[in-house]
Amino acid sequence: MSAEKPKAVKPAATAAPANPQMGEHAKPSLATRLAGGGFGLSLGALIAALFLGGLLIAATDPATQKAAGYFFARPTDTLSAAWKAAAGAYKAMFEGAIFNPKGKTFADQIRPLTETLTVATPLILAGLAVALPFRAGLFNIGAQGQIILGALVSGYVGFAYNLPLALHLVLVIIGGIIGGAIWGGLVGLLKAKTGAHEVILSIMLNYIAANLILLLLKTPTFQREGSSNPISPILPDSALLPRIFPGSDLNFRLHWGFVLAIIAVIFASWLIERSTIGFRLRAVGANPNAARTAGINVANGYIIVMAIAGALAGLAGVAQVAGTEKTLTTGIAASFGFDAITVALLGRAKPWGTFFAALLYGAFRAGGVMMQATTGTNIDIVAVVQALIVLFIAAPPLVRTIFRLPDPANPRKKKASKNNSLQGAQ
Amino acid sequence: MSVALDTSRTEETAVVRRWKNPIIYAVLAALSFFLIGLNAPDKTVVFRLSDGLKNFSIPDLSLNAGVYGWISVVAMVAIAAFAFITMNKGREIPRGLQGLFWFFFITGMLVWVIGAARSSELSLVTLLTGALTLSIPMIFGSFGGLLCERSGIVNIAIEAQLLLGAFTAALAASMTGSPWVGLLAAMIGGVLVSLILAVFAIKYLVDQTIVGVVVNVLVAGLTGFLYSRVLQADPAHLNSAPKLPTFEIPVLSQIPVIGPVLFNQSVLVYIMYITVALIWFALNKTRWGLRTRAVGEHPKAADTLGINVNRLRFTNVLLAGVVAGMGGAFFTLVSVSSFNANMTAGQGYIALAALIFGRWKPFGALFASLLFGFTLQLNFVLSLLGTSVPTELLAMLPYLVTIFAVAGLVGVSRGPAASGKPYIKG
Numbered sequence: 001m002s003a004e005k006p007k008a009v010k011p012a013a014t015a016a017p018a019n020p021q022m023g024e025h026a027k028p029s030l031a032t033r034l035a036g037g038g039f040g041l042s043l044g045a046l047i048a049a050l051f052l053g054g055l056l057i058a059a060t061d062p063a064t065q066k067a068a069g070y071f072f073a074r075p076t077d078t079l080s081a082a083w084k085a086a087a088g089a090y091k092a093m094f095e096g097a098i099f100n101p102k103g104k105t106f107a108d109q110i111r112p113l114t115e116t117l118t119v120a121t122p123l124i125l126a127g128l129a130v131a132l133p134f135r136a137g138l139f140n141i142g143a144q145g146q147i148i149l150g151a152l153v154s155g156y157v158g159f160a161y162n163l164p165l166a167l168h169l170v171l172v173i174i175g176g177i178i179g180g181a182i183w184g185g186l187v188g189l190l191k192a193k194t195g196a197h198e199v200i201l202s203i204m205l206n207y208i209a210a211n212l213i214l215l216l217l218k219t220p221t222f223q224r225e226g227s228s229n230p231i232s233p234i235l236p237d238s239a240l241l242p243r244i245f246p247g248s249d250l251n252f253r254l255h256w257g258f259v260l261a262i263i264a265v266i267f268a269s270w271l272i273e274r275s276t277i278g279f280r281l282r283a284v285g286a287n288p289n290a291a292r293t294a295g296i297n298v299a300n301g302y303i304i305v306m307a308i309a310g311a312l313a314g315l316a317g318v319a320q321v322a323g324t325e326k327t328l329t330t331g332i333a334a335s336f337g338f339d340a341i342t343v344a345l346l347g348r349a350k351p352w353g354t355f356f357a358a359l360l361y362g363a364f365r366a367g368g369v370m371m372q373a374t375t376g377t378n379i380d381i382v383a384v385v386q387a388l389i390v391l392f393i394a395a396p397p398l399v400r401t402i403f404r405l406p407d408p409a410n411p412r413k414k415k416a417s418k419n420n421s422l423q424g425a426q
Numbered sequence: 427m428s429v430a431l432d433t434s435r436t437e438e439t440a441v442v443r444r445w446k447n448p449i450i451y452a453v454l455a456a457l458s459f460f461l462i463g464l465n466a467p468d469k470t471v472v473f474r475l476s477d478g479l480k481n482f483s484i485p486d487l488s489l490n491a492g493v494y495g496w497i498s499v500v501a502m503v504a505i506a507a508f509a510f511i512t513m514n515k516g517r518e519i520p521r522g523l524q525g526l527f528w529f530f531f532i533t534g535m536l537v538w539v540i541g542a543a544r545s546s547e548l549s550l551v552t553l554l555t556g557a558l559t560l561s562i563p564m565i566f567g568s569f570g571g572l573l574c575e576r577s578g579i580v581n582i583a584i585e586a587q588l589l590l591g592a593f594t595a596a597l598a599a600s601m602t603g604s605p606w607v608g609l610l611a612a613m614i615g616g617v618l619v620s621l622i623l624a625v626f627a628i629k630y631l632v633d634q635t636i637v638g639v640v641v642n643v644l645v646a647g648l649t650g651f652l653y654s655r656v657l658q659a660d661p662a663h664l665n666s667a668p669k670l671p672t673f674e675i676p677v678l679s680q681i682p683v684i685g686p687v688l689f690n691q692s693v694l695v696y697i698m699y700i701t702v703a704l705i706w707f708a709l710n711k712t713r714w715g716l717r718t719r720a721v722g723e724h725p726k727a728a729d730t731l732g733i734n735v736n737r738l739r740f741t742n743v744l745l746a747g748v749v750a751g752m753g754g755a756f757f758t759l760v761s762v763s764s765f766n767a768n769m770t771a772g773q774g775y776i777a778l779a780a781l782i783f784g785r786w787k788p789f790g791a792l793f794a795s796l797l798f799g800f801t802l803q804l805n806f807v808l809s810l811l812g813t814s815v816p817t818e819l820l821a822m823l824p825y826l827v828t829i830f831a832v833a834g835l836v837g838v839s840r841g842p843a844a845s846g847k848p849y850i851k852g
Binding site for chain 2: 056060062139141190193194195196197199200201203204205207208211212214215218338341342345377378380381382383384386387388390391394395397398
């Protein structure tokens with residue numbers, strides 16, 4: 001059993017920090033810190049971020065500003081205007097993301113929910129592409145480039161060839177997987193062979209990919225005939241992921257890519273939690289030196305996990321090009337690759353956690369569109385709230401201080417925020 | 427690593443032969459042979475030299491693209507051959523020759539691409555002035571990164587520092603009507619970003635790269651939101667910043683070519699000269715600099731000698747905010763006079779690339795930034811001249827070069843040893 005080897009070495013690895021209490025956040029191991037922590041913490045972070053976002057909406061609201069002009073005369077006016085602005089924006093967001101009571105038919109009323117799932121699809125897949133490397137101790141911020149490469153290859157297979165129905169779609173999907181896997185694997189390969197930092201590599205590859213798609217969509221091979229815009233031909237039906245609810249009167253955009261994403265989550269969950277490869281990857285993430293001592297090939301681990309991550313991000317590209325957009329544009333990856341980072345962090349680098357985080361952020365995105373349309377609140381507030389959630393989550397002591405949550409690592413201490421320095425000093 | 431060690435010993439000394447550089451020279455010389463030698467356009471390229479001179483003028487520099495192409499190819503081949511011969515004896519070729527190789531490579535390529543364009547006459551002064559101007563935010567940005575990284579804090583948030591600096595500069599300068607207040611506000615904006623980075627990375631021990639990435643998302647969202655909600659509401663009063671003045675230094679600006687480029691510039695450029703000199707001096711010649719470098723390489727040793735590691739890091743991160751914030755002022759006080767959502771367009775990341783390419787050294791970062799600024803400007807100039815070379819290809823160049831640099835293909839780029847590792851006392 002290969003699983004026994006690392007176990008034998010484990011004591012040596014954990015013996016390094018003399019203080020057993022250092023486990024949770026004092027020890028800078030990314031994987032352990034991300035996987036630790038409770039649901040209450042995530043909820044606290046969500047509430048705090050939404051509250052700050054609401055404050056921002058209220059503070060920039062013209063009616064609130066006007067009422068604030070006579071704040072000392074009638075403070076309630078300001079408060080009620082602020083409440084109206086923030087609550088109105090969030091209500092519009094909810095109606096755009098989950099359920100719209102103003103819809104005429106039931107299908108109209110739940111269309112927002114299907115939109116949320118559609119937007120969440122690439123987020124789930126790209127989120128996994130960030131989450132898995134996290135577990136192996138790598139920070140993949142190159143999901144954006146990997147999505148673009150996946151979309152490029154699968155889009156090309158889609159519009160350039162005429163193939164029978166089932167075969168074509170399969171090839172489109174495989175093409176996307178390969179495209180993403182190469183782009184991701186390249187990072188792993190360079191990291192393993194030269195020791196270059198994966199963050200720098202993936203930032204650079206993101207920009208190269210962004211320029212590559214710009215470049216290619218201007219060439220006759222990729223550009224739509226008769227169009228002067230950088231846009232590819234529309235993919236034929238045989239290359240498309242079918243819609244889950246195909247009725248033409250329904251007009252739901254939700255496609256089978258979402259099911260693909262769920263399968264990917266199940267696969268990733270098995271891979272990282274149950275399989276031998278996953279065990280090795282986690283060992284590498286926990287302590288690469290110990291893993292190497294235990295006979296695990298760390299370099300191979302980096303290459304494998306980055307290739308798998310790239311493949312997952314490539315699938316997100318497939319979902320975009322063969323599912324939602326049906327054509328290749330320069331904005332095919334939108335900002336999914338960057339949002340995926342916050343998704344994976346909110347999901348604590350666990351596959352199912354990532355899944356639910358992606359649903360939440362999908363709801364934010366879908367609802368943000370409605371919010372911008374009806375209340376004029378710019379959709380950028382969504383990015384602010386997303387970033388704030390992650391910042392709060394990343395610093396558990398901060399959230400514990402705000403909400404006075406108990407610290408699982410140090411239940412007796414009253415001031416949670418002091419924990420770090422105290423632990424460090426012990 | 428591609429460094430080949432020849433261990434064959436002569437009587438007294440071991441001869442170490444490193445074939446990497448000769449091979450790179452040979453490959454580039456061969457590439458040049460096919461591109462700028464065999465494929466040279468038979469055209470005369472004219473560089474105008476006398477722009478910006480008042481009392482006299484100097485003749486234009488005319489080169490036949492074909493002839494110059496062959497001259498540079500022959501020179502490069504000769505240097506490459508010489509490199510092989512000397513390396514066989516175990517020596518590197520002199521620095522001067524290495525520089526000469528790169529000079530011929532770059533100028534040869536430059537003449538070739540301009541020769542291939544529809545119009546082949548351009549002003550050297552405009553080209554270089556533009557290059558210097560465009561590299562300002564990258565220079566400030568990479569020096570901001572330098573201050574952080576040399577003391578052991580990874581600064582991915584340069585992008586956010588530039589963006590918030592640009593935003594606060596535009597807002598403050600528009601409100602007060604003074605670009606100087608705007609410049610001050612830009613520094614404050616940069617420091618605010620630094621403060622988040624420092625608090626989370628140093629106090630809460632959150633992974634520095636993660637904080638950086640998340641802060642970038644946060645600031646992009648925040649400035650985008652405030653831009654559309656606040657600045658757009660009243661652009662005349664809130665988003666029309668006066669520009670920083672331009673000075674001409676009397677005698678120096680009349681030196682041919684260099685004069686107008688270096689000494690007839692915006693005040694921000696002169697501030698940049700001072701900043702660069704100051705940081706170089708401080709880092710290499712002062713007590714603070716020695717301590718900063720010590721903390722970045724071996725914090726524990728520094729701590730043992732009585733340096734407060736985390737306080738020094740905190741200060742340096744804030745200082746970095748001041749410097750990078752000034753770079754942000756370039757966008758709204760020098761380049762254009764109003765803020766726009768996401769107007770930094772990833773230049774913070776190029777600044778990071780420049781820092782790495784410049785091997786974490788002040789002058790390295792300076793020249794790398796200038797080089798990247800030059801490719802940006804060349805892109806503009808070439809699209810004006812009507813070139814057949816796709817601009818996207820040139821735009822990829824800085825990123826490709828950075829990948830080669832971090833992968834150790836063009837010299838070894840090794841960062842400060844303790845960069846990215848939080849310091850926990852005890």
